[in-house]
Amino acid sequence: ANEDQDELFDLIMTGNYDFPSPYWDDVSSSAKNVISTMLEVNPELRLSATQVLEHRWIAVDTSFVADSRLNGSHGLNTFRRESRPAHNSTGIKVMTTSALDRASRLFRGRGSQTAHGKGRDI
Numbered sequence: 001a002n003e004d005q006d007e008l009f010d011l012i013m014t015g016n017y018d019f020p021s022p023y024w025d026d027v028s029s030s031a032k033n034v035i036s037t038m039l040e041v042n043p044e045l046r047l048s049a050t051q052v053l054e055h056r057w058i059a060v061d062t063s064f065v066a067d068s069r070l071n072g073s074h075g076l077n078t079f080r081r082e083s084r085p086a087h088n089s090t091g092i093k094v095m096t097t098s099a100l101d102r103a104s105r106l107f108r109g110r111g112s113q114t115a116h117g118k119g120r121d122i
Contacts, residue, residue, distance in 0.1 A: 013041070014041065015039065015040065015041035017039065019032055019035075028057065030055075030056055030057040031057050033055075033057070034047075034052060034055045034057045034058065037051075037052075037055070038052060
């Protein structure tokens with residue numbers, strides 16, 4: 001089980017993932033796009049939380065509402081509309097920083113690995 005977890009972490013750290021059938025068959029390409037950009041290994045290419053909220057799938061595309069598995073996103077869209085920008089921005093920054101801090105601690109100590117095979121340490 002520990003080897004499976006190590007392999008999973010290696011895949012996450014290199015951005016090596018896909019959207020396997022049949023689990024992702026009913027998920028729109030727009031939703032897959034926002035997920036891919038949120039999982040981008042290179043922080044310079046990764047969308048910020050604000051950019052995610054502005055992504056077409058969150059801001060415009062309502063096709064996800066019919067998919068009960070993704071109704072949490074509908075709640076996020078509602079929250080965005082009803083929240084004040086100052087509170088929303090601050091909360092997103094705190095949540096993002098906290099999540100990144102936890103992820104950093106989790107992956108710390110996994111040795112010197114490279115991102116996208118470019119020889120950069122993660």
